[in-house]
Structure formats: structure tokens, C-alpha cells
Amino acid sequence: MKRVAAVLLLLALASAVGSLHTGLAEIRASYPTEFRSYYIPQSAYLKVASMGQRNLWADLIFLWGVQYFDRYGKDVRTAYLYHTFDVLTDLDPRFYEAYIFGFLFLSLDQAWKDLYRLADKGLSANPQNWLLAWDAGTYAFFQARDYDRAARYFQIAHDRNPGETLVQDMLANAYKYRGDYEASRAFWLRIRDQFEGDDSFRGRFYRMAAERNLFDLHIKIDLKALEGAVARYRQERGAFPPRLLDLVRAGYLQALPADPDGDPYLYDPATGKVSCSKPFHYKGEYGQW
Amino acid sequence: METAIAVRDLRKSFKGHLSIGRHPVLRGVDLTVPRGVIYGFLGPNGAGKTTTLKILTGLLFPDGGTVSLLGRPLGDPQARARLGFLPEAPYFYDYLTGQELLSFLGSLFGLDRRTLEERSGALLSAVGLEGKGGLQLRKYSKGMLQRIGLAQALLNDPDLVVLDEPMSGLDPVGRREIRDLILDLKAQGKTVFFSSHILADAEAICDAVAILMAGKVVREGPLDALLGSEVRFWDVTLRAPEGFSPPPEAAVLARQGSQVLLRVEREEALQVLLDRARAQGASIRAVAPQKFSLEDLFLAEIPKEEAP
Amino acid sequence: MSRRSLPGLFSNQVWAIAKNTFRESVRSRVFYILLAFAVSLLVFSYVLGFLAAGVIRKMVLDVGLSTIAYFSALTAIFVGIGLVYQEVEKKTIYNILSKPVSRTRFILGRYLGLLLVLLVNLAAMVAVLSAVLFFVEGFTSRILAAASCIFLELMVLTAVAVFFSSVASPVVSALCTAAFYVIGHTSSALPELLLPAVESPLARKVILALYHLLPDLNLLSINNLVAHDIPVAPGFYPKAVAYTLLLVGLLLVASALSFERRDLV
Numbered sequence: 001m002k003r004v005a006a007v008l009l010l011l012a013l014a015s016a017v018g019s020l021h022t023g024l025a026e027i028r029a030s031y032p033t034e035f036r037s038y039y040i041p042q043s044a045y046l047k048v049a050s051m052g053q054r055n056l057w058a059d060l061i062f063l064w065g066v067q068y069f070d071r072y073g074k075d076v077r078t079a080y081l082y083h084t085f086d087v088l089t090d091l092d093p094r095f096y097e098a099y100i101f102g103f104l105f106l107s108l109d110q111a112w113k114d115l116y117r118l119a120d121k122g123l124s125a126n127p128q129n130w131l132l133a134w135d136a137g138t139y140a141f142f143q144a145r146d147y148d149r150a151a152r153y154f155q156i157a158h159d160r161n162p163g164e165t166l167v168q169d170m171l172a173n174a175y176k177y178r179g180d181y182e183a184s185r186a187f188w189l190r191i192r193d194q195f196e197g198d199d200s201f202r203g204r205f206y207r208m209a210a211e212r213n214l215f216d217l218h219i220k221i222d223l224k225a226l227e228g229a230v231a232r233y234r235q236e237r238g239a240f241p242p243r244l245l246d247l248v249r250a251g252y253l254q255a256l257p258a259d260p261d262g263d264p265y266l267y268d269p270a271t272g273k274v275s276c277s278k279p280f281h282y283k284g285e286y287g288q289w
Numbered sequence: 290m291e292t293a294i295a296v297r298d299l300r301k302s303f304k305g306h307l308s309i310g311r312h313p314v315l316r317g318v319d320l321t322v323p324r325g326v327i328y329g330f331l332g333p334n335g336a337g338k339t340t341t342l343k344i345l346t347g348l349l350f351p352d353g354g355t356v357s358l359l360g361r362p363l364g365d366p367q368a369r370a371r372l373g374f375l376p377e378a379p380y381f382y383d384y385l386t387g388q389e390l391l392s393f394l395g396s397l398f399g400l401d402r403r404t405l406e407e408r409s410g411a412l413l414s415a416v417g418l419e420g421k422g423g424l425q426l427r428k429y430s431k432g433m434l435q436r437i438g439l440a441q442a443l444l445n446d447p448d449l450v451v452l453d454e455p456m457s458g459l460d461p462v463g464r465r466e467i468r469d470l471i472l473d474l475k476a477q478g479k480t481v482f483f484s485s486h487i488l489a490d491a492e493a494i495c496d497a498v499a500i501l502m503a504g505k506v507v508r509e510g511p512l513d514a515l516l517g518s519e520v521r522f523w524d525v526t527l528r529a530p531e532g533f534s535p536p537p538e539a540a541v542l543a544r545q546g547s548q549v550l551l552r553v554e555r556e557e558a559l560q561v562l563l564d565r566a567r568a569q570g571a572s573i574r575a576v577a578p579q580k581f582s583l584e585d586l587f588l589a590e591i592p593k594e595e596a597p
Numbered sequence: 598m599s600r601r602s603l604p605g606l607f608s609n610q611v612w613a614i615a616k617n618t619f620r621e622s623v624r625s626r627v628f629y630i631l632l633a634f635a636v637s638l639l640v641f642s643y644v645l646g647f648l649a650a651g652v653i654r655k656m657v658l659d660v661g662l663s664t665i666a667y668f669s670a671l672t673a674i675f676v677g678i679g680l681v682y683q684e685v686e687k688k689t690i691y692n693i694l695s696k697p698v699s700r701t702r703f704i705l706g707r708y709l710g711l712l713l714v715l716l717v718n719l720a721a722m723v724a725v726l727s728a729v730l731f732f733v734e735g736f737t738s739r740i741l742a743a744a745s746c747i748f749l750e751l752m753v754l755t756a757v758a759v760f761f762s763s764v765a766s767p768v769v770s771a772l773c774t775a776a777f778y779v780i781g782h783t784s785s786a787l788p789e790l791l792l793p794a795v796e797s798p799l800a801r802k803v804i805l806a807l808y809h810l811l812p813d814l815n816l817l818s819i820n821n822l823v824a825h826d827i828p829v830a831p832g833f834y835p836k837a838v839a840y841t842l843l844l845v846g847l848l849l850v851a852s853a854l855s856f857e858r859r860d861l862v
Binding site: 047051052054056062063066095 | 645648651652655656659660662663666667778779782783785786789790814815818820821824825827
């Protein structure tokens with residue numbers, strides 16, 4: 001009889017515990033998401049506390065982080081995101097995937113400054129890795145539209161992996177968007193020469209891209225020079241030159257440039273605007289050429 | 290060498306509880322064990338017997354005094370090579386079998402496999418454990434443990450065998466067997482030194498004894514010399530009829546129904562008692578001469594020690 | 598009658614005690630429980646690998662090597678602390694030391710026996726890890742190098758456990774050996790974290806001196822290198838082995854010294 005009573009008591013206690021557990025879990029679920037976050041200590045502490053197994057803890061934080069930030073999304077990203085990946089990469093600076101995921105999450109938040117900080121950290125810790133620079137560069141180019149930075153990152157990627165044509169392509173683009181037409185042109189020339197005589201799909205693709213870009217850059221360089229000369233003429237003479245040839249006569253230009261087909265550039269003396277007669281402008285998602 | 294064990298002024302004290310003060314256990318022990326004898330080391334519990342034995346076998350270190358084993362000073366490993374030791378209530382690794390235990394301990398002597406096998410086999414039968422060598426020690430009874438302990442003490446065919454309470458916890462049959470084994474060891478020319486608080490065992494087989502009380506040896510010497518060979522008194526058991534009156538010199542020790550136990554001191558008084566018994570129709574059940582026993586010796590020493 | 602003289606018995610006696618220690622430890626339940634846990638964790642690392650997008654191999658390697666490091670350290674501690682103490686407590690040591698075996702040889706034998714146990718333990722765990730790695734097609738023979746370095750650390754830890762076991766009860770031994778483990782793995786925090794935060798040159802000297810006095814077990818680990826396929830620097834192995842042997846020598850001498858004159862009440 002006593003035994004039965006004891007067993008019943010046990011069952012009663014167990015179910016009481018079970019329902020309390022459910023109740024407490026519900027309370028926790030009712031809090032706003034940011035309070036549900038787990039706290040990740042400073043990396044200094046973790047470096048010591050991990051007792052030599054830093055990789056393991058980096059992995060665990062990574063596992064947790066990827067799931068967590070994916071699930072809870074915007075509510076918590078800004079609060080803990082950079083910190084998490086910062087700690088993670090402090091523990092294991094060569095953890096490539098951590099950087100990549102970090103960039104991804106940070107870009108969703110458009111936290112560019114943090115992304116660049118993470119990227120710089122990753123690049124100095126992994127001096128041979130070019131993919132990191134590439135990845136950071138694409139975020140800078142396509143999303144942040146910070147062409148200066150993009151050029152910097154693509155340049156690093158190119159330095160670390162000179163043979164990769166795609167990098168050269170994006171680097172050239174970044175220079176162009178930044179306004180470094182000469183540098184961009186140099187790259188396209190190189191790309192074109194690289195695929196000279198190469199009749200594979202890739203070869204033809206890049207040669208075409210190179211030609212197109214060189215054509216466009218030729219125009220842009222010329223237009224820039226012309227606009228500069230016009231502006232100087234105006235500044236010194238007080239009025240726009242009546243004709244482009246006057247710039248040469250007055251000594252502001254060595255010779256009058258022509259577009260790649262040999263045709264002259266169009267000029268409107270009333271506004272001082274120089275333009276190209278070719279309808280060769282590319283207007284697309286990535287801006288106007 | 291003449292002596293198996295020579296101990297002079299051995300002193301040992303232990304730290305008191307919570308390291309306060311010192312608590313002396315041995316206060317200057319002297320004893321000499323000649324070769325080839327069975328020597329009993331006796332004393333009440335707590336007198337310091339086990340401490341002395343542990344010092345002899347190198348488990349404890351003395352505070353003062355000198356000890357030599359088989360002519361060599363303490364600490365010389367050569368001495369322990371000719372020594373066999375059975376600790377009190379021996380503990381062994383209970384997952385080993387008897388045979389494995391002997392192999393392990395024997396290998397510590399550097400015995401090669403063949404000698405070890407032969408010897409362990411012989412020893413197992415000698416101690417009465419024939420066939421039990423394959424049994425795990427956890428399954429051994431107390432008596433069997435005592436026996437395997439003795440076996441391991443003899444693995445190196447020692448000249449000196451030291452046993453701490455070898456008969457403790459054994460039934461009468463076991464005690465008898467151990468006693469016979471000890472006598473056998475003597476017959477092989479070995480010296481046996483054993484401690485015990487059971488005097489009867491010692492009295493039966495020892496050639497010499499030392500009695501340790503409160504850290505000092507109060508009596509030492511050959512048993513005959515200590516006890517004398519004379520009979521002290523006779524205990525006589527009679528079945529006497531009603532109205533039997535003993536002679537004046539016979540003291541009645543006990544009376545149960547018609548059985549009477551009487552004690553007389555002199556031989557003449559014994560004769561008088563026996564004559565009177567026969568005369569009055571009492572039948573004589575037993576006549577037991579009692580020599581001065583070890584127990585008497587023992588008890589005689591206690592008041593001396595307890596006196597301030 | 599033995600044909601060999603006592604000094605020549607050195608290796609025999611030590612080996613006999615080592616074998617006996619091995620047999621005893623292999624029967625301890627703690628040993629098997631820890632091994633079971635370790636094996637389950639190793640297999641679990643495969644599951645963890647699934648959670649992580651595309652980093653299965655790194656996950657398995659990291660979790661695997663860390664598990665092996667942690668659990669073999671635990672085994673060294675838990676089996677090691679009783680090594681000398683239990684013998685004295687249970688008085689089984691009387692049977693051994695009353696033979697012509699010096700206390701130093703006894704300590705050495707116990708130490709070597711435990712090392713053997715740990716070696717077997719380590720081999721089993723490495724085998725399981727190799728199997729899991731094969732399964733995820735990420736096997737590298739460098740885990741053997743990593744395991745060897747883990748073994749170096751175990752040699753030191755075991756010597757510490759034996760030392761404490763010869764002077765203190767299992768509870769105290771466990772705490773002290775665990776403390777040694779923690780100190781050994783966190784002392785690298787001194788030059789890494791404390792030093793940059795301090796400015797006075799005297800304080801810096803003190804911190805550096807303290808660091809060089811304390812053992813740094815992280816120096817022996819190459820787990821992080823193996824996980825990232827970074828080659829080990831050329832002078833590393835001989836220096837690491839020398840460091841280990843010196844530390845072990847120090848500890849064993851200390852154990853022998855303290856145990857030689859101990860009263861075994």
C-alpha cells in the first residue's frame with residue numbers, strides 16, 4: 001500500500017514539474033525577441049575560458065549564430081550581430097565561413113561600416129585568401145555602391161590571385177565607377193591581350209567585354225579631357241568657347257580628340273556640354289555609364 | 290650471521306590528532322631474534338606490535354634506534370630480498386585470481402616465469418589452496434585470504450618470515466593448519482617472527498617470545514626460561530557423591546551438580562586428594578597439571594605498566 | 598633463486614607494476630563511462646556538422662579533437678588521483694613495498710601503467726574519429742599528429758595526478774590536478790591579454806616572469822593548426838617533446854622525493 005502511494009506521489013510531482021516547466025517556457029516565449037538572446041561574452045574572456053580549444057567554441061558560436069540570426073531576423077540583428085561575429089573571428093581568425101556569413105547578415109542590415117571592419121579583420125588574418133576580398137568587394141560594389149571601397153577590395157583580391165579574370169573584370173568596373181578611367185582602361189587592355197587568339201566561349205566573351213569597355217572608356221576619357229578644357233577656358237575667358245577647335249587654338253588642348261570611330265564629339269556652345277554622337281550608353285540596374 | 294633480527298632502542302611516535310602534539314608508540318624497543326627459531330611477538334592491542342613490524346618491513350621510518358635484518362641495516366633492499374611478509378588482515382586486488390597475484394608479486398623478486406610457476410603451484414598446495422588458484426580473490430574466504438597471504442610471503446624462499454597476526458580470524462582448523470605450516474618452516478631452517486595477541490597459539494609453538502607493553506618490551510627470552518618447567522598446580526575434576534569433603538589444601542574452584550573442580554598446589558596434596566577421592570567413592574574425571582602459563586606472565590606484567 | 602641482481606631488476610619491477618596498474622585501471626568503471634561519452638560525442642559531431650552550412654569537415658575535426666583532448670584529460674585525472682592513494686588506503690601497497698621494490702620504482706610503475714591506459718583510450722577515440730572523418734570524406738592523417746600532441750599533454754597531466762595522489766586524498770588530488778589543468782591552459786592569457794593592458798615596464802616584467810614560471814599547456818596543442826591545414830613549424834616537435842619530458846621529470850622526481858620517506862600508516 002505504501003509503495004502504491006509513493007508511486008502516485010512521484011507521478012503527481014512529475015506532472016506538477018512538467019506543467020510548471022511549460023508555464024515558465026511560455027513566459028519566456030512572451031518576452032520580446034531581443035531578451036531571448038543568449039549572451040556571448042567578450043572574446044578576451046572566451047579566449048581564456050576556452051582553455052586552448054578555441055576552434056571548438058568558435059564553431060559552436062558559429063552554429064548557434066547562423067541559426068539564431070536566420071530565425072529571429074531583424075529584431076536582434078543590430079543588437080548582437082557584429083559582436084557575435086567579431087567574437088567568433090577573434091577566436092578563430094581563419095574561419096572563412098564565419099566571415100562570409102557575417103557579411104551576409106550584416107548586408108541584410110546594411111551595416112556597411114561593420115561589414116568593412118569585419119572584412120579588414122579577415123583580410124589581415126588571412127593574407128592568402130582572395131575570396132574574402134572578392135566577397136567584400138561585391139557587397140561594396142553592388143549593394144553599398146561604395147566604388148572606392150570596392151576598388152580597394154578587388155585590388156587586394158587581384159593582388160592575391162592575379163590569374164583570376166573575373167576579379168580583373170570587377171576591378172576594372174570598380175575603377176571606372178570610381179572615375180579612374182585610365183586605370184580601368186589599363187585593365188581592360190590587359191584582359192583583351194590575355195584572351196588574344198583564344199576562341200573558346202570564355203575567350204570570346206572576355207574579348208567582347210573588353211572591346212565594349214575600351215570603346216566606352218575611350219569616349220569617357222576624351223569627354224573628361226574636353227570638359228576639363230572647356231571649364232578652364234570658361235574660367236579664364238569668361239565664356240564658353242564657340243567651337244571645340246578653339247580649345248586647341250587657345251592652347252588648352254594638344255589636339256582635338258575624336259571618338260573611337262573617328263567621328264567628332266558633339267558640342268553645344270550655349271551650355272558648354274560635350275557629348276558623344278554614338279548612342280552607346282548603357283542604362284541598367286547598375287547605374288548609368 | 291647469528292641474529293635474524295636485532296632491534297636496539299627503537300623509538301617511534303606519531304603526530305597527534307590535528308597535528309597537535311606527538312603521541313609516542315614505541316619507547317625504546319629492544320629485541321633479538323636468533324636464526325632458525327619461531328619467535329612470538331606478543332602484547333595487547335595497541336601496544337605497538339604492528340608498528341614495529343611495519344618498521345621492520347620498511348613501511349614506516351623510526352624516529353630513533355637501530356634495526357638490522359639478517360645482518361643488514363634497514364633500508365637495504367638486499368635485506369628485503371630474503372624477507373617474506375604477511376601483513377595483518379591482508380588486502381589484495383580482488384579482481385586478480387590467486388595464481389595471478391602470485392605471478393605479479395613473484396615477478397617483483399625477479400623470478401623467471403618457470404620458477405614462478407613451479408613455486409606458486411607448490412606453495413598453493415602447501416597452504417591448502419590447491420586447485421583454487423584460478424578463483425578470483427574476491428571470492429576467497431577470510432581463511433583462504435590468510436593462506437594466499439602466507440603463500441605470497443614465501444615466494445622468494447625467504448630466510449626470515451615475518452607474520453602479523455597470522456591466526457586472526459581463522460577457525461580452529463585453520464589455526465591448526467597455520468601452526469603446522471609455521472612449524473614446517475622452522476623445519477626448513479627458516480626463522481619465523483610473528484605477532485599475536487592470542488597467547489595460546491604462541492605458547493604452543495614458540496621457541497622464544499617478547500612481550501610488548503605500551504611501547505616497551507617488558508619480557509623477552511626463550512619460552513622455557515620464562516615460564517620455568519615446573520608444574521604450578523593441578524586442576525582435578527571429580528564426580529563426587531553427596532557429602533564429599535575435600536582435604537584442606539584442595540581449593541574448590543567450581544561445583545556443578547556432582548562435578549567438582551579442585552585445585553591443589555603441591556604434589557603431595559594431590560596424592561592426598563586422590564586417596565580421599567578413591568576412599569570416598571568419587572570417580573576421577575580429570576587430572577590436569579598446569580604450568581606457569583604465558584597468560585599468567587602476561588597478566589603479571591600489566592599492573593606493573595599501569596602503575597604510575 | 599633469482600639469477601639477476603637487484604639493480605638489474607629495475608625495468609622488470611617497474612614493468613610488472615605498470616602492467617598491474619593497467620589491468621586495474623582498465624577495470625575501473627569511470628574509465629568506460631568516460632570513453633562511452635567521448636565516443637558518443639564524436640559521433641554527434643557528425644550531426645553538428647549538418648547544422649553548419651558547408652563546414653562539416655571543420656566541425657567534425659574541431660569537435661572531435663576537442664572531445665578527445667577534454668575526455669582523455671578527464672580520464673587522466675579521475676583514474677590518476679586514486680593511483681597511489683587507493684593503494685595506501687586499501688593497504689594493497691604493503692604487499693608490494695615489503696618486497697625489494699623501492700618506492701621510486703613503485704611511483705614510476707604506476708605512472709607508466711596509467712600512460713598505457715591513456716594510450717589505449719586515445720587510440721580508441723582516434724579510431725572512432727577517423728571513422729567519422731572517413732564518412733564525411735574529410736580524413737587527414739594529421740589527426741595522428743594532433744593526437745600525439747594531446748598525448749604529450751596527457752603525460753604531463755598524469756605526472757601531476759600521480760604527484761598529488763602520493764600526497765593527498767582523491768578529492769584534494771582531483772581539485773589540485775584540475776587546477777593545474779586550468780592554469781596550464783589559461784596561463785597564455787598573461788602575455789596575450791594582460792600584457793597589452795599594462796604600461797609600467799616593471800609590471801610587464803613581473804607578468805612575463807610569472808608566465809614563464811607557470812606551465813603553458815596550450816603550447817603543446819596543434820589542434821587549431823590541423824583544423825585549418827596549417828603546417829607545423831619545423832622546430833616544434835623536438836622542443837615540445839623536450840618540454841614535456843622536462844616537466845614530467847620534475848614532477849616524478851618531486852613525487853618520488855615526497856613518497857620515499859612517507860610513513861605508510
